[in-house]
Amino acid sequence: MIRLKRNSRSLATLVIAGVIISLIAALSAPATGGDPLLGRTMRIGKAHPLSKPITTITSWSTVARGKQRILLNFWASWCIPCRDEIPLLYKYASGTTNVATVVGVLYKDAVGPAGDAALKLGAPWTTLIDADGAIAGQVPVNAAPLTLLIDAKGVVLDYRVGPFTSVEEITTFATGP
16 A cells, blocks of 8 residues: 555656646747747638729739738728728828738628728728638638738738727737747
């Protein structure tokens, strides 16, 4: 019986040591190490811009307009936080120090109301019609707005769930990782 107690203590000590080692390894890993979205390459497929639905866009570099980064903003005309965010994105996009091109993606919205909202709220950037959900289906979009920071090849560098509340926040996000 004495021998059993020693083995039980040894086993408990090994289990605790294993847990501690696992925690240390998890905490020392890079913050992005466990995030499956970061580093993922987004496919554009064959998207149509809201302003010219007949046109087909097949590459991120086309909408990047010479910039190395894209703020890919999932929005909808029915989304109040999205509507509040559009003027901020406009100020960022029209600024002289922006490092990223703003590109919208319609999220569960109809072309008519979205086109009206884009015009009324001042969203002159390219907004892609995602009628079949092919673009949104690549990321866990559960609500709008969601903004991805991607490079001109479509690689996700960072993302933000929820609206931006200032141009400074957008600038900081766009110049991030």
